[in-house]
Amino acid sequence: MVLAWNGADPSEVGDGSNYELGVWYRAEVDITITHLRIWTGPGEINVTNRRGRIWSSGGGALAVITLPDNPGDGWTLHALTAPLQIDSGTTFLPSYSTGGNYGALPNALNANVPSADGNLVALSAANSPTGFNGTFNTDPETFPNSGFGAPFYGVDFQYTLGHGDATPPRIVDTSAIADGLQVTAAAVVEDDEDLTGLTLRIDWGDGTDATTVTYPTLQASHTYATSGIYPLLFRATDSSGETANRADFVQVFGADASSNRLNTKAMQQALASHAMVLGNFKTVSLHEPRVRPAEPLHVALWWSTITPIDASGLAVTSARVEWLLRMYTPGEQEPQDEMDAIIGDATDRLIGSLARDFDLDDHVVDGLVRMIDIRGAHGARLNAVAGWARWSDGMSRVVTVTIPVIVNDVWQEGAA
Missing domain, CATH: 2.60.120 (Jelly Rolls)
Incomplete structure (x- = not known):
């Protein structure tokens, strides 16, 4: 402005x-x-x-x-x-x-x-x-x-x-720098008008209250209670009430941090953040929904199987965790050609991002994940299947993406 x-x-x-x-x-x-x-x-x-x-x-x-x-x-x-x-x-x-x-x-x-x-x-x-x-x-x-x-x-x-609505702001970059359990998160925001009066809200992803700051301050600090990977949601609101959102994540370590174990929570949060930063999805849940999601596109994520595999040295076993990531439309949208194009684009971008970041290094910084089993060396490969979900109040178009994750050296073999 x-x-x-x-x-x-x-x-x-x-x-x-x-x-x-x-x-x-x-x-x-x-x-x-x-x-x-x-x-x-x-x-x-x-x-x-x-x-x-x-x-x-x-x-x-x-x-x-x-x-x-x-x-x-x-x-x-x-x-x-x-x-x-x-x-x-x-x-x-x-x-x-x-x-x-x-x-x-x-x-x-x-x-x-x-x-x-x-x-x-x-x-x-x-x-x-x-x-x-x-x-x-x-x-x-x-x-x-x-x-x-x-x-x-x-x-x-x-x-x-001009006449009409003001243009919304744009969050062009975010960062989250951790020091133990404390993290400093920041955003870079642009607006075609002016940043005066703009507020930035940061949801820390741990159930605590979000933090809101006002331009020119566009960063805030937060201390987590326990180690883990947490999704961050940034929302910028300009002086006209126009908003922009962007997701990110942060991993923090405290005295409770452990190693050599299967950390499904960390993997789930990392995969959810990986999906949300693409910008195709409006909402995410970390469980299989029992009622039809209302927001387009909604994405849900849960693990389906955990299998020991031969991918480690002697006396230690690795794990293959098969995750199901399912995309939902809110109903039987028309025209279906357009609906399938939208959900197909989201599928394309998700698989492409997982193929490029096949060990989730951008989202898990301590080497928790060895790789995404893209070609199925240890079971079903990375794939997507389209279909329909039936609810009590109608149908939803869905795409289910199978994401096989390989984690090294999880379980120690032999006597304790």
């Missing part, structure tokens, strides 16, 4: 009277205003029932919001109740009510002041509809139709280009 005012900040003016202060702007392209932005100084406090407005050139109120009694020193953003669309070429006037002291920058509007992107202009006094800019009224909450000189009063706004 973009800010309208592109000049210097105002300074506080001591004045015990109350005013309605405004500045004339003109849109050079179609825009949508999402927030009012005002400047207040430390002397402007405890102002009750303060309002912000956007006026038409004829003095009609296009938008009205209630401002905090004490918004804080300097610039603050305040969301409109609903985004306001302004057509290209329209002249309009945002304003706010004061209550003792206000912000002003003398002679700032002797000439037009374009916005940073050039799509908006704060009009000079000579180019404004009234022949002066900024404007004031000694009766707060009334159209400010007086003025002298060319001061800029501290009123501004945030907007997006």
Whole structure:
């Protein structure tokens, strides 16, 4: 998102009277205003029932919001109740009510002041509809139709280009760095408008409360209770309420960490994270569902067989764990050609990712998994079978992917 005012900040003016202060702007392209932005100084406090407005050139109120009694020193953003669309070429006037002291920058509007992107202009006094800019009224909450000189009063706004919804943010990268049981997770977020006001929520995957931070802080730390591999879910929400999600994982080790055993929980969490980072699936469950999933595409994961195999040295046995990963559509979607294409693309991407990362090194960092048995050296190979699941309330299209995982040196042979 973009800010309208592109000049210097105002300074506080001591004045015990109350005013309605405004500045004339003109849109050079179609825009949508999402927030009012005002400047207040430390002397402007405890102002009750303060309002912000956007006026038409004829003095009609296009938008009205209630401002905090004490918004804080300097610039603050305040969301409109609903985004306001302004057509290209329209002249309009945002304003706010004061209550003792206000912000002003003398002679700032002797000439037009374009916005940073050039799509908006704060009009000079000579180019404004009234022949002066900024404007004031000694009766707060009334159209400010007086003025002298060319001061800029501290009123501004945030907007997006065009009419319609703002574009959502994008989480372009995530990271999770573990130190024992403590992890620091971070995200890199982009937005076609602006990151001001964006929040990042991190769900740690262990049943504890998620952590929410606000831009420019886009990282947080968390301490786990036990060793393991945990799925992470990042959700970015911009100031317009648009969201983006991205999954990741982290493996942590504490004093409880053990070796030489079959850790199905770690494998399951790793495979689930492996699937979710592809971006094809909306939800995941770590069990076979008994009711039809509601979200497209839902993926469920569980193990079906555990078999000792001859793949280790003397006196120790390896294991083959066969996992079933099943994709579900929420019902008998039409057209079926399109449905099968969507679920087929997800299958293609999943098998391709497992073939490239055949020992899950990207998801299990301690060598727990020796390999995905892609070609079936020790049993059924990596494969996918399409079909249907019948529920009490209908049918779902499903694809079941068999993922055979080989784990070295799990069970010690001979006497204890």
